[in-house]
Amino acid sequence: MALSNPSQLLLRNDDLLEANSPLLVNCPDPEFCRELQAINPDASISAYNVNFAEHRKLSKVANIHAHFSEYYQRETKHDLIILYFPKSKHEFQYLLNMLAPVLHKDGLVLVVGDNKGGVKSSQKLASNITQAYQKLDSARHCSLFSFTFQDDIPAFNIKSWVESFTIESGGKSLTICHLPGVFSRGELDKGTALLLNNLPHDIKGKVLDFGCGAGVIGAVIKKRFKHTEIDMLDVNAMAIASARLTLDANNLSGNVFASDGLSNVSGKYQYVVSNPPFHQGIKTHYTTTETFLTDVRRFMTVNGQLTIVANSFLKYAPILKQHFSKYELIANAQGFSIHYCK
Known part of the structure; x- marks a missing residue:
């Protein structure tokens, strides 16, 4: 199965994908999960999807901890979060606020998406809770960004959304x-x-x-x-x-x-x-x-x-x-x- 363009852009930056406990957010590609496993053979890889069809596909990949819900929570922190930019900008902001508590203090967030899907606006949308936001690469009509979260972000409360x-x-x-x-x-x-x-x-x-x-x-x-x-x-x-x-x-x-x-x-x-x-x-x-x-x-x-x-x-x-x-x-x-x- 062919990889989506965002996944192909990620793989050409495979040096950024090395991690012990990466979290994939709204990844549509089971094959990318397998590629990530090849890069990190000893890692504990998790996948969170809000789309049930995508969740079903990723849950069939061996040794992937797949989650499907409106709210991702975990006590263990992830050292890398790979976020596929959603179709809704408001949902992007929701996801960021939800994910901030599960990123390790030394962790990194990668955001990837189709340029026509609005990913170029991601830095502005995330400016109130992120730092060191930078563009890393672009290809196949997609862009890749990285950032970390600011300190002292208010606790996530789903009711407020x-x-x-x-x-x-x-x-x-x-x-x-x-x-x-x-x-x-x-x-x-x-x-x-x-x-x-x-x-x-x-x-x-x-x-x-x-x-x-x-x-x-x-x-x-x-x-x-x-x-x-x-x-x-x-x-x-x-x-x-x-x-x-x-x-x-x-x-x-x-x-x-x-x-x-x-x-x-x-x-x-x-x-x-x-x-x-x-x-x-x-x-x-x-x-x-x-x-x-x-x-x-x-x-x-x-x-x-x-x-x-x-x-x-x-x-x-x-x-x-x-x-x-x-x-x-x-x-x-x-x-x-x-x-x-x-």
């Missing part, structure tokens, strides 16, 4: 909570708003919110339709934690779990509702959603119903018509389409 906003839907008011990096920060996005206005009129039984993000769709359904059992899934640990916070903030019950597509889904659902993702990083990816549309029928009851919202330019209708006996385009507004299947 939780933001919230209020929405109105179906005559019900709900508080939406989210951590950094979760889709549609601070407001209800147009696509989800259109979807909520075009839900089936009477929802009951088991409901799946696929790609739940901060939990808006699942929470609204549970609030409006009491006779429902809500399952919510996402590939992102920050989203999973946010959806749980949203349910708690509104005194609602629901099951929220991590899944790479439908990998961890079992059972059958009467309703599946989704604003499925199609962006990943700085590139556009459709594979996850197209696989979901193809396979989700296996997890639906005989009369199960699927309602999704998607950008109007996405050609999902032919896929849905192929796999469902009934298909209808029930709304088309503001660049979004609502697809309904049964």
